[in-house]
Amino acid sequence: MRLWTHDRWRFPLPEHHRFPIDKYTLLRERVVADGTARADEVLEPEPAPWAWLEAVHDRALLERIRDGALTLRESRGLGLPWSPELVERARRAVAGSVAAARFAIEHGVGMNLGGGTHHAGRDFARGYCLFNDVAVALRLLREEGLAERALVVDCDVHQGDGTAHLLADDPLAFTLSLHGARNYPFQRIPSDLDVDLPSGTGDERYLEALSDALDLAVPRAEADVAFYLAGADPWEGDRLGRLSLTKPGLRARDELVLDRLRATGTRVCVVLAGGYAEDVRDTVDINAATAAAVARRLPYPGGALPGA
Numbered sequence: 001m002r003l004w005t006h007d008r009w010r011f012p013l014p015e016h017h018r019f020p021i022d023k024y025t026l027l028r029e030r031v032v033a034d035g036t037a038r039a040d041e042v043l044e045p046e047p048a049p050w051a052w053l054e055a056v057h058d059r060a061l062l063e064r065i066r067d068g069a070l071t072l073r074e075s076r077g078l079g080l081p082w083s084p085e086l087v088e089r090a091r092r093a094v095a096g097s098v099a100a101a102r103f104a105i106e107h108g109v110g111m112n113l114g115g116g117t118h119h120a121g122r123d124f125a126r127g128y129c130l131f132n133d134v135a136v137a138l139r140l141l142r143e144e145g146l147a148e149r150a151l152v153v154d155c156d157v158h159q160g161d162g163t164a165h166l167l168a169d170d171p172l173a174f175t176l177s178l179h180g181a182r183n184y185p186f187q188r189i190p191s192d193l194d195v196d197l198p199s200g201t202g203d204e205r206y207l208e209a210l211s212d213a214l215d216l217a218v219p220r221a222e223a224d225v226a227f228y229l230a231g232a233d234p235w236e237g238d239r240l241g242r243l244s245l246t247k248p249g250l251r252a253r254d255e256l257v258l259d260r261l262r263a264t265g266t267r268v269c270v271v272l273a274g275g276y277a278e279d280v281r282d283t284v285d286i287n288a289a290t291a292a293a294v295a296r297r298l299p300y301p302g303g304a305l306p307g308a
Ligand SMILES: [Zn+2]
Pocket: 156, 157, 158, 231, 233, 273, 274, 275
């Protein structure tokens, strides 16, 4: 299947920084080695035009990002050193999610090997997130007449505050976030449904909570398109997560989300979000398993949406 990546556009990082910049290249190599995609099916999008970003983000914030003029407070909150390369890479990541979302509309499921930058809100960029790729992709699908109603299933271990901020007043979008109660961000912006899980939750209780949340969210959303943030950071070995899921538990999570959405004919665009294992190869294992689960669901039942 076709996948999107921006792994070759790197940016300067201090040594021992927690951002897993090597993950993206290893993941590209891994999905090809696994046979999930051929090398020529892993595509590199052009940077998202600024106009796409202006459709969801505050113009003054975008100018500060473009010009390297973030305030000291904003830079600290972002947690990544500004560089022109950082901005270009982030624009490419957004474009990857847009391309994957269009692919999902056409084929049923799509995946970007990046994106899921859910801490970026309308007028703030924090927690390693410059732009909110999901909000941008949804806006474009709507402008193109490809989808209207949307569901966000955010299974990154951190709460999806930026996405909640951007979609709070959107009656046609339902935001669901399952996350560690004691994890970042410590000041929340409420989603339509937030599920706070205790530290050490483990596979069984996690999957139960996820299933209950989907029971509520899927019929409520009646979504044409869903965005699934398949964060690897609920894993037991993650340095930032606290939920103690195993790798088989995370695979079961992916299957649960994908199969519930498939059962209602909802198109699904999968994005990567976070993952901070000590050994980056563990994060890559988890992400590659998600990509394989996505690929196994093609062809997708239900045909094309009207207008797609
Ligand atoms: Zn996270």
